[in-house]
Structure formats: C-alpha cells, structure tokens
Amino acid sequence: MAVSKNKKGTSGGAQSHIRARLTYLQKAATYIYSKQQDFKPGTHTEETECENTTPKTSISTQSPCQAPEEENRDQEPATASLPNPTIRYCLPRQYISHMRGVSRKTQQRLSIETKRTFCKRCDLILIPGVTCTEEIQNASKDRKKPWADVLVIRCSGCETEKRFPQSDRRSKKLKERKQDNKESKDQTAIS
Incomplete structure (x- = not known):
C-alpha cells in the first residue's frame, strides 16, 4: 500500500x-x-552629542x-x-x-x-498626511462618471505618484466578454 x-x-x-x-x-x-x-528635536540631546564627538576626516565616507x-x-x-x-x-x-x-x-x-x-x-x-498626500481625482468631464475616481498618492520625498482606481465597477476582461457573448448567442439560438 x-x-x-x-x-x-x-x-x-x-x-x-x-x-x-x-x-x-x-x-x-x-x-x-x-x-x-515620536522623537522631538529639542528634547533629546544624544544625537547632537554624537555629531559633536565624531571626528571629521577628509575622506568621504557618506552613505x-x-x-x-x-x-x-x-x-x-x-x-x-x-x-x-x-x-x-x-x-x-x-x-x-x-x-x-x-x-x-x-x-x-x-x-x-x-x-x-x-x-x-x-x-x-507612505503615511497619509506625513510622508505622502492623498487626493481623489476624476478626469471625466464635470466629474460626471463616478466610476472614474482615482486615488492619487503622492510621495513627499520624490514626488512620485501612485494611482489606484476607486470604483467597484471594472471592465470585464476579454475572456469574460467572449464567454458572455457566447452565452447570449446560445440563449438566442435556443429561443
């Protein structure tokens, strides 16, 4: 077995x-x-102490x-x-x-x-309001199409935009459209 x-x-x-x-x-x-x-610049002095004690060299070792x-x-x-x-x-x-x-x-x-x-x-x-800004854009004429809403997240560091569609209504993929057309043709042929 x-x-x-x-x-x-x-x-x-x-x-x-x-x-x-x-x-x-x-x-x-x-x-x-x-x-x-949570760090407040005036309340913590360890960072400034470290900067003052580090020796400065002529060789650039910057990250x-x-x-x-x-x-x-x-x-x-x-x-x-x-x-x-x-x-x-x-x-x-x-x-x-x-x-x-x-x-x-x-x-x-x-x-x-x-x-x-x-x-x-x-x-x-990306934290909204801190390191990025969020806004909803709608490029349709007079914002008439609610399914055209796009959430735009703009990074405050490099100004790169990410765009995410906000609608639940999405267009069907080609395979699904063909299948729906085939089913509708089959139903009309049966009737």
Missing part, C-alpha cells in the same frame, strides 16, 4: 523563512519610523542617506537643528530596500497591501 505523505500544518512551505524575513523587515521599518516620529557637510554649513542655525526628512528616514528606507531586494532575489511576490505601504522609487514609508 502507498504511504500517504504527512502534510505540513501551518509552516508555510519550503520558503517560510523567507516570508518571515520579509515580514520582519517591514515591521522593523515601520517600528523604527514610528519611533522616529546616500547622509547630507553633504557643505549643505549643513550653509544652513541657518534655526533650521540646522531640525533633521532633514531624507536623513531621518534612512534606516527604514534601507530596511524597505533590503526587503524588496530579498523578494526579488528569492522570487517571492509581495502582497498588494505591502507594496502600497512604501514608495517604489525612494523606499519611503
């Missing part, structure tokens, strides 16, 4: 460790971002997320104490970029909900 194979319970298959890694990177990026949002030193010198003292948004979100961006790279290399698809939480161009976590 044939022996039945034991099915794995909820382990998630052969690549469950990759899924866990992707989930962890996304959660870590959102957690770090939320903690950086893409760090601002050049010349820009910081030219800024006014009032704005120099406020962290630049592109610098402040560097670690979450790096985690999101790493998550996307892992998913590409392992050929694991990210869910639609996951992909909609970050900018595909600059890897910034």
Whole structure:
C-alpha cells in the first residue's frame, strides 16, 4: 500500500523563512519610523552629542542617506537643528530596500497591501498626511462618471505618484466578454 505523505500544518512551505524575513523587515521599518516620529528635536540631546564627538576626516565616507557637510554649513542655525526628512528616514528606507531586494532575489511576490505601504522609487514609508498626500481625482468631464475616481498618492520625498482606481465597477476582461457573448448567442439560438 502507498504511504500517504504527512502534510505540513501551518509552516508555510519550503520558503517560510523567507516570508518571515520579509515580514520582519517591514515591521522593523515601520517600528523604527514610528519611533522616529515620536522623537522631538529639542528634547533629546544624544544625537547632537554624537555629531559633536565624531571626528571629521577628509575622506568621504557618506552613505546616500547622509547630507553633504557643505549643505549643513550653509544652513541657518534655526533650521540646522531640525533633521532633514531624507536623513531621518534612512534606516527604514534601507530596511524597505533590503526587503524588496530579498523578494526579488528569492522570487517571492509581495502582497498588494505591502507594496502600497512604501514608495517604489525612494523606499519611503507612505503615511497619509506625513510622508505622502492623498487626493481623489476624476478626469471625466464635470466629474460626471463616478466610476472614474482615482486615488492619487503622492510621495513627499520624490514626488512620485501612485494611482489606484476607486470604483467597484471594472471592465470585464476579454475572456469574460467572449464567454458572455457566447452565452447570449446560445440563449438566442435556443429561443
């Protein structure tokens, strides 16, 4: 007799460790971002202490997320104490970029909900009103077609737009249209 194979319970298959890694990177990026949002520039001095104690060398060891030193010198003292948004979100961006790279290399698809939480161009976590702006656009004449509403999410870091249709009414695919036409012809032939 044939022996039945034991099915794995909820382990998630052969690549469950990759899924866990992707989930962890996304959660870590959102957690770090939320903690950086709680940070108030005037209340915490550890960051400024670290900047003052680091020696400046002539060799450029900047990462893409760090601002050049010349820009910081030219800024006014009032704005120099406020962290630049592109610098402040560097670690979450790096985690999101790493998550996307892992998913590409392992050929694991990210869910639609996951992909909609970050900018595909600059890897910034998209939070409405904070790092992105949302608006509903309707390009139809006088906005007469309610099914033409499109949600436009604009990233504040790189000004990239994501557009998502908001209507429940969607056009049928070609295969479905052919099948409907075939059924209607069959019904008329029977009558």
